[in-house]
Amino acid sequence: DSGVTQTPKHLITATGQRVTLRCSPRSGDLSVYWYQQSLDQGLQFLIQYYNGEERAKGNILERFSAQQFPDLHSELNLSSLELGDSALYFCASSPGGRTEAFFGQGTRLTVV
Amino acid sequence: DQQVKQNSPSLSVQEGRISILNCDYTNSMFDYFLWYKKYPAEGPTFLISISSIKDKNEDGRFTVFLNKSAKHLSLHIVPSQPGDSAVYFCAASDPSNTGKLIFGQGTTLQVKP
Numbered sequence: 001d002s003g004v005t006q007t008p009k010h011l012i013t014a015t016g017q018r019v020t021l022r023c024s025p026r027s028g029d030l031s032v033y034w035y036q037q038s039l040d041q042g043l044q045f046l047i048q049y050y051n052g053e054e055r056a057k058g059n060i061l062e063r064f065s066a067q068q069f070p071d072l073h074s075e076l077n078l079s080s081l082e083l084g085d086s087a088l089y090f091c092a093s094s095p096g097g098r099t100e101a102f103f104g105q106g107t108r109l110t111v112v
Numbered sequence: 113d114q115q116v117k118q119n120s121p122s123l124s125v126q127e128g129r130i131s132i133l134n135c136d137y138t139n140s141m142f143d144y145f146l147w148y149k150k151y152p153a154e155g156p157t158f159l160i161s162i163s164s165i166k167d168k169n170e171d172g173r174f175t176v177f178l179n180k181s182a183k184h185l186s187l188h189i190v191p192s193q194p195g196d197s198a199v200y201f202c203a204a205s206d207p208s209n210t211g212k213l214i215f216g217q218g219t220t221l222q223v224k225p
């Protein structure tokens with residue numbers, strides 16, 4: 001158990017819809033990262049928050065947004081969903097800086 | 113632009129033998145590398161890391177080697193066990209020091225009993 005909790009584990013939704021993925025980081029970790037893993041691909045960095053502030057941004061679509069709340073949990077919002085958004089979405093947390101990140105079990109999103 | 117590459121999608125070895133997983137990178141600014149292991153339906157779990165000030169780091173059965181001039185690293189597992197069967201991801205920490213990781217595509221290791 002990494003200490004990072006993601007909900008829900010599975011999500012099936014229709015094209016055009018909006019969903020919210022939730023992540024609770026390990027106790028004490030200030031950094032939260034979101035990654036996307038499409039079929040047979042590596043993990044692609046989407047966005048990072050550190051203590052409530054956006055810290056780094058990857059190739060995140062404009063239809064996607066995220067935030068980190070005062071209790072440090074984070075949400076990733078995906079809107080106007082397309083079939084190609086079907087993927088595993090992982091959240092990770094770390095104390096910040098150059099150290100290993102701990103990953104949650106992921107949310108498998110299926111857009112139909 | 114794939115900055116971290118794992119050119120072997122899969123590897124099969126016999127139990128008790130050595131497994132060698134390879135990783136290449138293109139950005140000479142990378143100076144901290146990590147290996148993660150991933151089982152199906154689970155998130156990646158951290159395995160071992162190496163800083164560019166070293167050329168080797170060892171943790172039990174796992175050893176990572178770094179060749180900076182070749183921009184190449186490898187993970188050695190000795191001896192390999194069936195429980196090591198998983199997908200292994202190589203990652204580089206972004207030089208901006210945010211902690212963002214840049215991953216390779218992964219190598220699926222199968223260890224046969």
